[in-house]
Amino acid sequence: MAGGKGTGSFFKLAIVLVAILALGIGAFQPLLQAMKLGLDLRGGVYILLQAQSTPEHAVTGEDMTALERIMRDRVDQLGIAEPVIQREGSDRLIIQLAGVNNPEEAVKMIGKTALLEFKTSDGRVVVSGKDLKDARAVIDQQTREPEITLKFNAEGTKNFAETTQELVSSYSRGDPKRHIAIYLDNQLLTNPHVDEAIPSGEAVIRGGFASFEEAANLAALLRGGALPVPVQIIERRAVGPTLGADSLAKSKTAIIVGLVLIALFMLIFYRLPGIVANFSLIIYALIVLAVLWSLKATLTLPGIAGLLLSVGMAVDANIIIYERLKEELRNGKTLRAAVDAGFKRAFTTIFDANATTVLAALVLYFLGSGTVRGFAVTLSMGIITSMFTAITLTRFLLHLVIGVPAFQKLWLYGVKESQIPVAARGEI
Amino acid sequence: MNFNFDFVRRRKWWYALSLLIIIPGLIAMVLNWPSPLNFGIDFTGGNIIQVQFDQPVTASQVREVLGGLNLGNSSIQAAGNNEFLIRTTEINEEQTDQVISALRDKLGQLDLKRNEKVGATIGRELTIKGIEAMAIAWVLMVIYITIRFEFLSGLAAILALIHDVLVTVGLFAIFRWEVDSTFVAAILTIIGYSINDTIVIFDRIRENLRLRRKETIEELVNRSINQTLTRSINTVLTVIIALLALMLLGGETTRTFALAMLIGTISGAYSSIFTASPIWIELRIFSRERHRQAASKAATKAKTRKATSH
Numbered sequence: 001m002a003g004g005k006g007t008g009s010f011f012k013l014a015i016v017l018v019a020i021l022a023l024g025i026g027a028f029q030p031l032l033q034a035m036k037l038g039l040d041l042r043g044g045v046y047i048l049l050q051a052q053s054t055p056e057h058a059v060t061g062e063d064m065t066a067l068e069r070i071m072r073d074r075v076d077q078l079g080i081a082e083p084v085i086q087r088e089g090s091d092r093l094i095i096q097l098a099g100v101n102n103p104e105e106a107v108k109m110i111g112k113t114a115l116l117e118f119k120t121s122d123g124r125v126v127v128s129g130k131d132l133k134d135a136r137a138v139i140d141q142q143t144r145e146p147e148i149t150l151k152f153n154a155e156g157t158k159n160f161a162e163t164t165q166e167l168v169s170s171y172s173r174g175d176p177k178r179h180i181a182i183y184l185d186n187q188l189l190t191n192p193h194v195d196e197a198i199p200s201g202e203a204v205i206r207g208g209f210a211s212f213e214e215a216a217n218l219a220a221l222l223r224g225g226a227l228p229v230p231v232q233i234i235e236r237r238a239v240g241p242t243l244g245a246d247s248l249a250k251s252k253t254a255i256i257v258g259l260v261l262i263a264l265f266m267l268i269f270y271r272l273p274g275i276v277a278n279f280s281l282i283i284y285a286l287i288v289l290a291v292l293w294s295l296k297a298t299l300t301l302p303g304i305a306g307l308l309l310s311v312g313m314a315v316d317a318n319i320i321i322y323e324r325l326k327e328e329l330r331n332g333k334t335l336r337a338a339v340d341a342g343f344k345r346a347f348t349t350i351f352d353a354n355a356t357t358v359l360a361a362l363v364l365y366f367l368g369s370g371t372v373r374g375f376a377v378t379l380s381m382g383i384i385t386s387m388f389t390a391i392t393l394t395r396f397l398l399h400l401v402i403g404v405p406a407f408q409k410l411w412l413y414g415v416k417e418s419q420i421p422v423a424a425r426g427e428i
Numbered sequence: 429m430n431f432n433f434d435f436v437r438r439r440k441w442w443y444a445l446s447l448l449i450i451i452p453g454l455i456a457m458v459l460n461w462p463s464p465l466n467f468g469i470d471f472t473g474g475n476i477i478q479v480q481f482d483q484p485v486t487a488s489q490v491r492e493v494l495g496g497l498n499l500g501n502s503s504i505q506a507a508g509n510n511e512f513l514i515r516t517t518e519i520n521e522e523q524t525d526q527v528i529s530a531l532r533d534k535l536g537q538l539d540l541k542r543n544e545k546v547g548a549t550i551g552r553e554l555t556i557k558g559i560e561a562m563a564i565a566w567v568l569m570v571i572y573i574t575i576r577f578e579f580l581s582g583l584a585a586i587l588a589l590i591h592d593v594l595v596t597v598g599l600f601a602i603f604r605w606e607v608d609s610t611f612v613a614a615i616l617t618i619i620g621y622s623i624n625d626t627i628v629i630f631d632r633i634r635e636n637l638r639l640r641r642k643e644t645i646e647e648l649v650n651r652s653i654n655q656t657l658t659r660s661i662n663t664v665l666t667v668i669i670a671l672l673a674l675m676l677l678g679g680e681t682t683r684t685f686a687l688a689m690l691i692g693t694i695s696g697a698y699s700s701i702f703t704a705s706p707i708w709i710e711l712r713i714f715s716r717e718r719h720r721q722a723a724s725k726a727a728t729k730a731k732t733r734k735a736t737s738h
Contacts, residue, residue: 363564
């Protein structure tokens with residue numbers, strides 16, 4: 001470092017590198033922390049519901065709106081924060097519940113049609129769920145058993161009063177026909193005997209509940225109303241919190257080990273430019289995370305795979321440039337001319353090489369299922385960002401580097417003195 | 429690094445090596461028809477239950493419990509540490525509950541780690557969408573390559589791509605590794621990525637053709653491959669590092685994906701170095717031969733016409 005100019009460019013380089021490092025260390029953790037994690041990384045349930053048309057009734061848009069509202073209601077009853085409920089196609093509903101402690105409970109409540117019917121022995125429907133005004137779970141004071149008290153609306157009260165009156169007057173006490181059966185989703189809950197006419201519009205479902213919680217859940221379902229159409233769970237992915245945490249930890253290890261190995265590889269093969277590439281990678285990672293964060297993207301396992309893979313592919317741009325650089329140096333070009341030529345001639349190659357991968361990722365995004373979409377997003381974004389950092393930042397840094405006299409030695413670029421034409425020796 | 433390998437001369441050997449994997453792969457698929465690959469529940473529909481018991485439990489104990497529920501023919505895979513992956517045919521919510529509570533009652537406390545169900549409709553859709561995606565990706569690649577390269581290079585690149593997909597699918601068929609929805613993602617990424625090396629080498633061939641020295645086409649292609657060899661190998665190495673890290677450390681869920689990608693990437697590097705350019709030479713010789721024949725035919729015709737006109 002003889003000249004003042006050399007020292008100046010050294011300091012400039014040092015400041016830029018320190019700034020990148022500081023940015024990397026400072027912003028990395030908060031960005032990662034702010035990232036929304038998918039169900040596969042923190043546990044939760046993904047449910048795909050299919051509304052089913054019956055011969056009498058085809059599923060309509062209104063049914064789906066009602067279905068969505070009821071599902072939102074049920075999920076709220078479970079006290080789950082930030083549920084994602086969205087329509088898919090004309091007759092499907094996606095429900096995503098993250099961080100549920102008991103996914104089974106959630107699935108149970110979601111899958112129920114909650115069609116409540118009171119039927120006489122000859123199968124006549126007396127009242128149904130839509131005649132309900134309220135449903136509450138209580139503990140019976142005498143038996144200490146959980147039960148559900150029901151209140152009917154005006155029409156329900158009238159029907160119920162009429163039918164009970166009719167049963168009481170038509171059949172003698174103890175007659176099996178003097179019963180009203182209570183069905184939920186066509187399954188018999190209880191079949192109580194009608195002691196006397198009930199004009200008050202109140203009824204009780206008693207017995208058959210294993211716990212108060214079970215009764216409370218059913219009451220909540222009844223309050224929310226029956227589904228307008230029957231639904232079926234056609235896809236369900238429930239990941240327990242332990243598996244989620246395990247996957248998260250494993251992906252972290254894979255990412256760290258992968259990154260360190262790639263950085264070492266670049267350092268060993270490309271020396272000084274390799275270090276430059278590694279600094280570019282820091283910025284690359286920050287940009288990718290920042291974009292993901294601003295898109296409010298959810299990071300999933302396939303998404304992480306896409307990220308790591310994109311880093312592996314990303315350094316490709318640097319490799320293409322550096323191989324060119326070496327070649328130009330061996331052809332006797334000066335360092336500055338070689339760097340410029342390297343970037344200029346490598347650009348089309350880099351573009352070509354990445355365009356096809358992005359094309360494939362786009363196809364995957366538009367046709368892929370939910371799980372692989374995250375992969376398509378992170379992969380294509382990673383590739384585009386890598387191209388950007390390779391042709392802007394790496395170039396800028398490399399120009400700073402070659403301005404420093406101490407960094408103008410050929411071996412720092414992986415080229416031996418003996419490999420370049422005699423005429424060009426000693427004056428790079 | 430300066431290399432000087434003669435890739436072109438031994439091309440028959442390279443083709444043979446590729447066929448050594450592709451043909452058994454195809455045979456395995458035919459023999460296993462109608463399930464050429466070991467399709468997982470993502471494609472076939474079905475349930476997966478992953479449980480971990482608090483105390484030592486054996487697979488046969490698990491099977492016994494399942495047998496009691498008429499699910500004795502389910503696949504039970506021990507995953508170490510009293511953990512089991514149970515794959516059943518498609519069962520509904522109540523049956524799933526029964527399985528879990530039966531396991532809990534008979535074998536003790538357990539942690540339900542995963543409980544997945546994929547309906548047969550979803551599986552069919554995935555298959556159809558996967559095939560669609562694959563077809564569209566192919567068409568896009570062909571269009572892209574045709575725009576960027578002349579016809580013969582494009583054809584050679586596409587053949588190399590088919591090679592990579594066949595090698596990947598073939599190995600999965602031979603070893604009956606289970607394929608899930610991420611497999612489709614892997615194949616698509618392979619289609620997109622493995623073309624890279626081929627493009628780089630063809631780019632160099634094109635550049636060298638413009639500044640052609642006194643050399644045969646075989647020599648020129650060899651020179652081009654050797655010039656780009658370090659790049660071809662290094663860029664694949666970084667991807668392989670990333671994939672190995674995923675496969676060995678990233679856990680169960682992304683393993684299939686990483687494995688498929690790994691095979692595809694290695695095959696892609698192989699095909700672009702060893703088979704794509706030789707195939708291009710082959711095609712070039714073939715089409716030149718046809719041109720020459722056509723030309724000489726035309727010439728003889730012209731001659732005879734000339735003769736008669738005299």
